[in-house]
Amino acid sequence: MKNIVLFASGSGTNAENIILHFKKIRQANVVAVFCNNPKAKVLERAQKHHVTAVVFSKEDLKTEIFLQKLNEFQPDLIVLAGFLLQLPENIIQSYSNKIINIHPALLPKYGGKGMYGMNVHQSVLENKESETGITIHYVNEHYDEGKTIFQKNVGIKDCITAEEIAVKIHELEQQYFPEVIEKLITSNI
Structure with missing residues (x-):
């Protein structure tokens, strides 16, 4: 059985969706949710599904002790879900092509x-794009520049607010x- 570790900062709807998916198909286990926000709703979602939650600070993330803690969960895949x-270079190097x-x-x-989030949707709206979508990609040392794994587009000509775009992206x-x-x-x- 493969181990998945999720990293999230906010509400955790994607994290919860992933947890539920793998509980159903049983090809992997979400063994932990790592979160940098002690007030994030994702922590409640993890607890509800009996998944270990690890809360850390931005400073913690850069330490070797943090990497050791992550290694304890033996992740086969690390998923950034919001x-x-x-991520610091030592984590990216330790888990090359696994994040x-x-x-x-x-x-x-x-x-x-x-x-991220509404910043993206507002920019898409302001630039009058006719479509947008999602990109799932590997993580490297630069924001959003890792190799693309998957993209899916959606038309947004009917959207007049960034919130309407957000709904389509969330789906x-x-x-x-x-x-x-x-x-x-x-x-x-």
Whole structure:
């Protein structure tokens, strides 16, 4: 059985969706949720599903002790599911091609530092894009520049607010993120 570790910073809807997906198909276990926000709703979601939650600070993330703690969970795959901090180089090197992220746009558009959540949707709206989507990609040392694994687009001509775009993106995330993770896990990454 493969081990998945999730990193999240906020509400955790994607994290919970992934936990539930793998409880159902049983090809992997979500063994921990790492969170940098002690007030994040994702911690409640992890507890509800009996998944270990690890809370840490931005400073903790950069230490060897943090990497040792992560190693204790023996992750076969690390999934960033709404995680807002950049991972340090020692983690990226230790888990090369075993860390993935989901981005709420069609990279390389609307990527980089500060481009997350509603910031992305507002930029897409302001630039009058006719479509947007999600990108699932490997994580490297640069924000949103790792190799693309999967993209799915959606038309947004009918959207007049960033919130309407967010709803469409969330639907794509909920449908495709667990499926892509499952394909990565079963292809013996």
